[in-house]
Amino acid sequence: MIKLKQSLGLFDGIALLVGITIGSGIFATPQIIAGYLPSFSTIIILWVGVAVFVYVGALIYAELGCRFPNTGGEYVYIQKAFGPFWGFLFGWAQLFIIRTSPIAGLSLIVANYIGYFIPLESFERNMVAVAVVVLFGSLNYIGVERGSLYNKFSSSVKTGGLFLFALIGLIMVKGDFSNLSETAATTGTLGPTGNIVAALMLILFSFLGWDRVGYVAGEMKDPQSVIPKSMLLGMAVITILYLGVNLLYHAVIGLEGMRGSTVIASDTAVELFGSIGAGLISLMVIISATGSINGTMMAAPRLFYAMARDGLMFKWFNHVDPKFQTPTHTIIAQCTWAIVLIVVRQNFETIVAGMVFAILIFYGFTTVALFKFRIENMGEPGGYDLPLFPVLPAIYFIGIVTLVVLRAYYETDKSVQDLAFVLTGVPIYFLFFKKK
Numbered sequence: 001m002i003k004l005k006q007s008l009g010l011f012d013g014i015a016l017l018v019g020i021t022i023g024s025g026i027f028a029t030p031q032i033i034a035g036y037l038p039s040f041s042t043i044i045i046l047w048v049g050v051a052v053f054v055y056v057g058a059l060i061y062a063e064l065g066c067r068f069p070n071t072g073g074e075y076v077y078i079q080k081a082f083g084p085f086w087g088f089l090f091g092w093a094q095l096f097i098i099r100t101s102p103i104a105g106l107s108l109i110v111a112n113y114i115g116y117f118i119p120l121e122s123f124e125r126n127m128v129a130v131a132v133v134v135l136f137g138s139l140n141y142i143g144v145e146r147g148s149l150y151n152k153f154s155s156s157v158k159t160g161g162l163f164l165f166a167l168i169g170l171i172m173v174k175g176d177f178s179n180l181s182e183t184a185a186t187t188g189t190l191g192p193t194g195n196i197v198a199a200l201m202l203i204l205f206s207f208l209g210w211d212r213v214g215y216v217a218g219e220m221k222d223p224q225s226v227i228p229k230s231m232l233l234g235m236a237v238i239t240i241l242y243l244g245v246n247l248l249y250h251a252v253i254g255l256e257g258m259r260g261s262t263v264i265a266s267d268t269a270v271e272l273f274g275s276i277g278a279g280l281i282s283l284m285v286i287i288s289a290t291g292s293i294n295g296t297m298m299a300a301p302r303l304f305y306a307m308a309r310d311g312l313m314f315k316w317f318n319h320v321d322p323k324f325q326t327p328t329h330t331i332i333a334q335c336t337w338a339i340v341l342i343v344v345r346q347n348f349e350t351i352v353a354g355m356v357f358a359i360l361i362f363y364g365f366t367t368v369a370l371f372k373f374r375i376e377n378m379g380e381p382g383g384y385d386l387p388l389f390p391v392l393p394a395i396y397f398i399g400i401v402t403l404v405v406l407r408a409y410y411e412t413d414k415s416v417q418d419l420a421f422v423l424t425g426v427p428i429y430f431l432f433f434k435k436k
Contacts, residue, residue, distance in 0.1 A: 008220045012148050013230030014237075015155040017210055020295030021238050022158050024109035025206025025352075027265045027285045030249050032349055033202050034258040036188040036195040040180045040250045046196070047246055050203045051239040056396045057363060058210040058235050059386050060370055062228035066383025067373055069223035073211065074366050075303050080378065081369035084312055085429055090362050091307045092425030097418060098362075099300035100334055101355035102208070104341035105348050106289045107132040113289070116266055116282040129342050132290060137335035140297040143324050147298045154291025159237060161284040165269070166244035169252065172272050179254035180247075187259060194410035198353070200403060205352045206242065208359070209295070210235060228384040301330035312433055353411075354418035360404050361422070367397045 008016075030043075037043050061073075068076045075094075079087025094100075107129035111120060114128055140147040188195040210231055220226050249258060252268045261267045269281035305327035308317035321328040345351050370386070370393055373379055386392060408415040 007145065008148065008226070009222075010226050010229055011152070013220065013226045014234045015148070015152045016295050016298065017230050017234035018155045018159055018237060020292050020299065021207060021209025021234070022155075022162065022241070022288055022292065024106050024285065024289040024292065025202075025208075026162070026242055026245055027113075027263075027288070028109050028348060029202040029206050029352075030246060031258045031261045031264045033199045034255055036186055036190075036199040038186050039183045040255060043199075043250070044243070044246060046199060047203055047243060050200065050207055051235075051242070053396070053399055054204070054207040054210060055235050055239070056392055058231040059228075060367060060393055060396065061211055062231040062384045063386045064366065064370060064373070065227035066224045067379025069220070069227070069380065069383075073299075073303060074362060075306060077366050077369045077373075078362065079310070079312075081372045082365065084310075084433070086365065087310075088307065088312045088429050088433055089422065089425045090365070091303055091313060092428065093358055093362065093422040094300060094303055095333065095337060096424065097421040098355055098359045099296055099303075100338040100341055101351045102205075103133060103293050103296055103334070103338040104129070104345070105351040105355075106293050107338070107342060108346070108348050108351075110286055110289045110293075113263060113266070113282045113285045116263060117279070126342055126346065130339050132293065133335050133338050133342070136290060136294045136297050137331055139294065140301070141321075141324065141326060141328050141331050144298065144326055147294055150294050151291060151298065154287050154294065157284060158288035158291060159241065161281075161288075162241045162245060165265075165281060165284070166241065166248050169248040169268070169272050170244070173248070173251050177251050179251055182250075182255045184255050184259075190410050193406065197403065197406045197410055201353045201356045201407060202349070204356050204360075204403075207238065208356070209292070211359075211363075224380070224383045297331065297334070301327050301334055304330035304333065314432075350414070354414065354421070357404065357407050357415055357418050358422055360400050364397060364400045364404070367393050367400065 033043060033046075037046070064077050065073075068080065075087050075091050078090045108125070110132050111125040111128040114120065115125065120128060136150075139150060186195055188198060190198055249264055249268055252271050253261065253264065257267075258264060263282070263285075265285050266278045266282045269278040273280075304313055304317050305320070307313035308315060308319075308330070317327070317330050317333065319327065319329040341351060371390065374389060
């Protein structure tokens with residue numbers, strides 16, 4: 001049997017985490033968040049709070065990845081803890097909303113920023129987004145090393161570019177942070193608590209990515225060492241960059257100015273560096289977003305491959321190309337559904353908020369799984385252990401449940417639609433996979 005090639009090291013793991021996480025979130029969500037909240041101080045408190053929240057999640061996943069260093073990530077953890085039905089439902093949700101949605105949403109953002117250089121009508125924008133999906137699907141089809149190479153390139157560009165953008169920008173502000181004290185009535189219509197929940201969903205989207213490092217554990221040279229180090233170093237880099245860039249946006253554009261922007265990074269760069277600088281920043285955003293798309297293209301198909309190998313996904317998915325040694329059929333399936341989402345949903349906020357709502361539910365499952373594995377001493381010994389157990393994961397779990405319940409209450413219609421994507425997997429499981 002042809003197996004996946006074990007070729008990824010620590011730098012690959014950090015590049016994958018940073019590459020997926022820093023996509024378009026920091027370039028596309030701050031202006032939307034500004035409409036939900038009345039001041040910079042409230043906004044930055046939420047960004048810091050989410051950073052701490054996801055850091056705990058990253059540490060939980062570091063332990064889970066070391067206990068089960070197998071290709072598939074959360075699918076492996078959920079299946080081993082709760083059985084094949086829940087493992088299948090998680091994988092089905094990944095295919096239909098959780099992992100294909102960010103590919104679709106980020107492709108639309110790429111098209112928006114390409115529109116900075118070439119004016120695009122709505123149809124043309126969608127076609128550019130579709131072309132982006134096809135391009136990076138093809139890149140990952142022909143080899144994990146090629147996908148990883150672009151990840152390293154894009155991660156370097158976006159990390160270095162964001163750092164220089166924030167550093168040089170804040171120097172050019174010359175100590176004038178008067179815009180940070182600006183306050184304005186919110187434009188969101190969900191009420192104080194509902195607006196905060198909507199903002200949190202967008203901030204969470206900006207941080208998502210750390211969970212996918214475990215998906216390629218089966219292709220890492222030393223996963224028990226690489227996974228926790230990748231989580232720790234990668235999340236530290238991302239948090240520092242996000243806080244710095246948010247500070248810059250608000251210092252230069254201000255709260256009201258951000259609410260009127262659709263390409264906040266370019267608008268900030270125009271104020272600081274003129275049109276040439278804005279063009280360079282737009283190019284960086286394009287590289288950043290495509291890097292995140294590429295990272296998801298690398299990671300998520302390995303989940304569907306692992307499910308098919310276990311008899312919990314269609315047999316066609318259990319295929320490794322003999323020439324390229326990649327799960328080519330699952331890459332094709334992921335690209336196809338991402339294109340469907342681009343055509344059907346078309347709205348960035350709708351796509352990504354639904355993805356966050358769905359994935360939070362399964363983050364709750366993986367947290368409970370950690371408790372089960374600790375109590376029953378399941379998994380490989382000698383790896384990373386989460387500190388402050390059980391208090392830290394318990395607080396994290398309570399936070400997840402609170403966010404899910406509040407989002408379902410304040411945005412019931414959207415939550416029902418998002419949940420429907422997940423629940424379509426229930427009849428599929430009982431029709432095709434229960435006997436297996």
